[in-house]
Amino acid sequence: MKYADEYRDKELAMGLARAIRAKAESGKAYRFMEFCGGHTHAIARYGLEDMLPDNVRMIHGPGCPVCVLPAGRIDMAIALAERSEVVLCVYGDLMRVPGSRGSSLLRAKARGADVRMVYSTLDAIALAEQNPGREVVFFAIGFETTTPPTAVMVRLADKKQLANFSVFCNHVLTPPAMRAILDSENPVEIDGFVGPAHVSTVIGTAPYEPFARDDGKPVVIAGFEPLDMMQAILMLIEQVNDGRHEVENQYRRAVTGSGNRRAIDEMAEIFELRDQFEWRGLGSIPSSALKLRPAFAHLDAELRFAMSELVVADNPACECPAILRGVKKPVDCRLFGNACTPETPVGSCMVSSEGACAAHWTYGRFRDHQRRLAS
């Protein structure tokens, strides 16, 4: 695949690994958080941690849309899907995310709720047009990557005057989550951030400037391929060595300083900030999520169905909250690999392939086993 395969070249990766080993000063610890779940997945899938020296460690961040959605919002979606007139459209990752008491959209579907997996927001529009007698609701989640496609859908539904279509909006923002990580009680020690790839194609590089300027944290925006990640780690090491803290862009082939202006304008026209929003693992964060503007309130499922906010406690044995803040690793959770696997997820980090626990279960645990055997 053009623009993917060439960034997976083993020889080049070995060369980068050598460069990283040479640049990483012994006696100095380098702790970098990859914010984005796509990066977490790439690190685990390509075994990148094995190519790094012991004093360069990657910390998984909260940038997995499915992982940060609290159980209460899942319960709200399930209650919506169980209404006889509703067809709930969701991205596939959402089907198995645990709500309260072991519930999920998949189980609701098995009990008869009309839940449909869609690939694109446009599929939801088509469903509404094909089913005029049903209320089609799109369960919108994700960071700034999935928000513009939702905005396009809302505008289209408004233009087509679709009376049987609405959106259950759960879109969240990247910079407030990064801020919450840095400002949390007992925060994890971080020497720099690997900035998200596709979020940055939309928002550009400018929103990360405060973290570099005010918090002294280097940020390098990286693509999702293994060589992109390796180069970004090398750039972060160089910044730390030089005592610099800047926003650098490794993913220049797709990310510009100002981002995608059309997508930014579209989001601004359709959405406005919520005062507060509950995140799994990070608690309630002010101005961190979006809702539809009053001009599009007629397409807001929370208003149309008078949905009341549900807040439910996570399973107390589940370490997802601490894992999402980077404070703990998947293997620190006693449920990991026992009660909690991708087939029977207890916590959200085990659901999406971008979740830290799912990535470690699929790719990382075998290396843990080999290390144990070796020692």
Added chain:
Amino acid sequence: MCLAIPAEVIKLLPDDMAIVSIDGVSKEVSVALIEEITVGDYVILHVGHALAKINPEEARETLDLLRQMGVEPVEARP
């Protein structure tokens, strides 16, 4: 959800839609979020929408840089 893929635009359609090819597999997607698009462009495709164009010059420069890093001797640090 974030794992978008590069896709080549092979045909432009009305209403901000286009046919793209992903390793030979064709798919109809929205290009409403891209300002100027032409056949032959590569885009980052995400949940049925093109999010960004891939800049071929920047892609080549990144690869050249990566190749240099792999072959140039790096001064070891103490």
